[in-house]
Amino acid sequence: MKWLKKQAELYPQKAFLNDFTFEQINQRVDKTARHLAPLVAKKTRVALLSENSVEMAVVLFALLGLSKEILLLNTHLTTYELTEQVNELEIDRVFNSDLLKEKMTDSISFSDILATKAEPVSLSVNFPDEKIAVIMNTSATTGKFKSVPITWGMISNHVKASQKMLGLYEDDNWLIILPMFHVSGLSIIMRSLYNATSATIFDKFDKNQLLEVVNSGKINMISLVPTILTRIADKLNGNNLRLILLGGEFIPQPLIQKCQELALPVYKTYGMTESFSQSVTFNILDFPDKTISVGRPLPGIKIEIRNPDLSGVGEIWLKSPMLMTAYLGQKPYGAAFETGDIGYLDRDGFLYLLNRRKDIIISGGENIYPKEIEDLVYSLPEIKECAVVAKTDAKWGQVPILFVSGQISKEKLENFLTEKLAKYKRPQTIIFMDELPKNASGKILRKELKA
Structure with missing residues (x-):
């Protein structure tokens, strides 16, 4: 884990995850990896099932340092569904949090890991771009799930492009309430790791707890979905926030108008698991006449509108080094990725999303x-x-x-x-x-x- 080693050396006492510093997280990762080593010695691919926690991040980093491909499992799935996904990818080693031990009885809990005899181990630092880091199964809102391989190249290109688009401040602290097994949560961890900024992890959404940390000024960045922002918008102190990243589904225009009135720094965003989170974004306060759009592409992303009608509305295709090349077990899709969405571009390069084609x-x-x-x-x-x-x-x-x-x-x-x-x-x-x-x-x- 090159980024973690680097930040632990440069900023040892700076807070990284909750109250743990970069140095402390690095030490915990090294220790956990030594206990994990005998459990994964002959494994290429493993699975991880956990609610949001610092412990989940530590186990994740340790497994990555051991060069494993990690299937991140959705905690809301049933035992039957989890077993189906694990079997589909031929995984026979599952690690999970102590709270979720009963979901998969043949799994190894975080406590079990530390109870295993440690072995000396040398963690990998550099990974080739094509090396798979994690695997995420798509939401499967229709049909059978598809497995998306997230490579180190995708992660690296994303965090760099995101930094250019969103900016970087030394005191940035990004609140994570979205699931870390999902691209929206994991991408925050990776951005914070790369940028040497802080992240505060919540294990679940708690309205009062969220408002307390935001309005106290402890955190200044947060990722939300519209259903959550709708519940808390009029109670947020916008002066303490420099960014609210809003995506995950279609965003009702009345909510955007309300956020404008409250001067909340909402960045509408459009992305997907296949592109490791956001591909398009913008600040609604900077472009008040563009609020029905989803923004402009991040550096390195090209948008194409194919088969447009007379009004310019057509199929949205993406080209980017942040995109996967193929779903696991399927043929590469070629030079561009078909999103399945319908929309158009205006003269200024802003993307307007009309609908999912299937809908x-x-x-x-x-x-x-x-x-x-x-x-x-x-x-x-x-x-x-x-x-x-x-x-x-x-x-x-x-x-x-x-x-x-x-x-x-x-x-x-x-x-x-x-x-x-x-x-x-x-x-x-x-x-x-x-x-x-x-x-x-x-x-x-x-x-x-x-x-």
Whole structure:
């Protein structure tokens, strides 16, 4: 772990993870690696299952230093699902936190690691760009999961490009509440490690705890998904924050407008596991007339709009050294990556995301973009969450169905939509729910929404 060794030498007493310094984390990683060595001696690929914690980061760094490929497992999955993913990649060594020991009974807990007899070991420092560091399975909002190999080259290119785009300050402290088994959480760890800045790890989202550390000035950077920011925006002290990285799903425009009014430094971002987090970003306060866009590409990323219609709307493709070359077990995809999203670029190079291609509804030959309807519904103050999905229809092929959470009558919502939308775009059915289903990263699971 070249970056960790370097920062431990240059900034030994500087806080890295929570109250632990770079020197302390480096020492813990070395110790843990000595205990891990006999457990992984003949293993190329292992799995790691843990809630957010400093201990998880230490075990992760130790395994990386031992040159292992690490499958990061989603803590929200069932034992059956976890076993399926581990077996798919032919992994027979799983490490997990003590709290999650019961999820996989054949696994080795963090306590078990330290109880294993230590062996002398020399940790790897430099890795070739093509060496796989971690493996993440996609959210699988549709169909079977795909395994994304995150290489050292992807990580290195990302942290450098992110630094150029987001800037760097000596007192930066990034709060991690998003899962570290997800690219949104792991990328923060890697940025902090590369930049020699601090990160504060929360094991879960706690509204009061989050507001306390933000408003006290202890942290100045945070990554959030819209559902969380919606709950806390009006209680945040924007003067203490230099950056709120916001992504993970479509962002309701009323939330952006609210953040503008509160002068919150929100950076809208667009990215994916396949690109190791963000590919596009911008500060809404710097470009108030561009807030419906998702921003401009990071250095080194090129965006192409392929097969555009007459208005310039087409398929979004990416070219970048931060992108994977292929899913595990599949053929390389070529020089550019098809995101599966639909959008367009303006003259200034800002990207506008209209919809996931797979979510577009075709009704009587007309394209219906769920995001257009969702943005409209979100403009109502009574709405908490909403999602529009397709339902098969004998006459029209498909029709839109609206799922909504909020304190509003069905009659008021129907009247509003009748006034604002063309008839073919209006949801044929409105279904009220207490809360819409989401995955670990806060993204609404459309496949679970059925009329």
